[in-house]
Amino acid sequence: MSSPLTRFQDAFIDALYAEPGTATASALAAQPAFSIYRNTVFKACVDALAANYPSVAVLVGPAWMRGAALEYVRAHPPASASLLAYGHAFPAFLAGLETAAGLPYLADVARLDLAWNHAHGAPDQGVLQAGDLGAMAPAGLGEVRLRPQPGATWMWFPEMPVYTIWSASREQRAPAPDLAWRPEGILLLPRDKVVRWQPLGAGACAFLDGCAAGATLAQCCERALLADSSLDIGLTLAELINAGVFCGITE
Numbered sequence: 001m002s003s004p005l006t007r008f009q010d011a012f013i014d015a016l017y018a019e020p021g022t023a024t025a026s027a028l029a030a031q032p033a034f035s036i037y038r039n040t041v042f043k044a045c046v047d048a049l050a051a052n053y054p055s056v057a058v059l060v061g062p063a064w065m066r067g068a069a070l071e072y073v074r075a076h077p078p079a080s081a082s083l084l085a086y087g088h089a090f091p092a093f094l095a096g097l098e099t100a101a102g103l104p105y106l107a108d109v110a111r112l113d114l115a116w117n118h119a120h121g122a123p124d125q126g127v128l129q130a131g132d133l134g135a136m137a138p139a140g141l142g143e144v145r146l147r148p149q150p151g152a153t154w155m156w157f158p159e160m161p162v163y164t165i166w167s168a169s170r171e172q173r174a175p176a177p178d179l180a181w182r183p184e185g186i187l188l189l190p191r192d193k194v195v196r197w198q199p200l201g202a203g204a205c206a207f208l209d210g211c212a213a214g215a216t217l218a219q220c221c222e223r224a225l226l227a228d229s230s231l232d233i234g235l236t237l238a239e240l241i242n243a244g245v246f247c248g249i250t251e
């Protein structure tokens with residue numbers, strides 16, 4: 001059986017995030033101090049979402065972002081006092097938001113902002129060098145497993161130029177008016193607390209998907225060629241190693 005204090009706390013939280021004017025909010029909302037507190041909490045959450053999803057904010061503008069953020073806060077109240085990582089469900093929320101239907105790329109742009117945040121907070125680890133593979137016996141290379149960096153993130157967008165839209169917004173640039181509507185991929189990689197990004201093809205994304213799943217090098221190559229039959233596997237592997245994507249090998 002809940003105590004009076006627990007019931008009060010539950011009612012307080014319910015009223016805090018309820019829609020204004022509803023029965024849930026009415027009793028406490030009439031108190032001036034409560035209204036001030038609620039406005040402060042909501043502003044902090046909205047500001048945190050704008051900070052954690054800057055590319056989305058650039059694309060939609062402050063007024064739209066604030067409206068969407070307020071809806072999100074009511075549906076997904078913060079679970080802790082710290083808002084540094086607030087908004088993990090924001091991409092999925094945008095995907096189902098009716099007012100975002102005219103921006104089909106917006107949820108994926110939000111996913112990339114979230115991926116950037118993940119990469120930025122990931123610990124630095126050692127980097128696999130080309131010589132580490134070269135020192136191995138050729139007969140056993142196909143059975144090794146490459147481990148991607150913990151902060152490395154890659155995504156393939158088969159229908160939209162999400163990489164171009166996101167990178168332009170991230171750099172405070174407007175996408176070109178004649179932007180080609182084509183599939184694109186991206187690799188985000190942290191190094192020394194700086195997150196770098198670059199375009200990535202379908203084959204390379206499939207290769208890294210295999211690595212993340214624990215597949216052998218031979219199996220990863222098969223995945224990559226299924227995604228892009230014209231892929232130069234040797235060149236792709238060399239480029240990924242030189243970029244510092246991998247942190248080690250499992251034999």
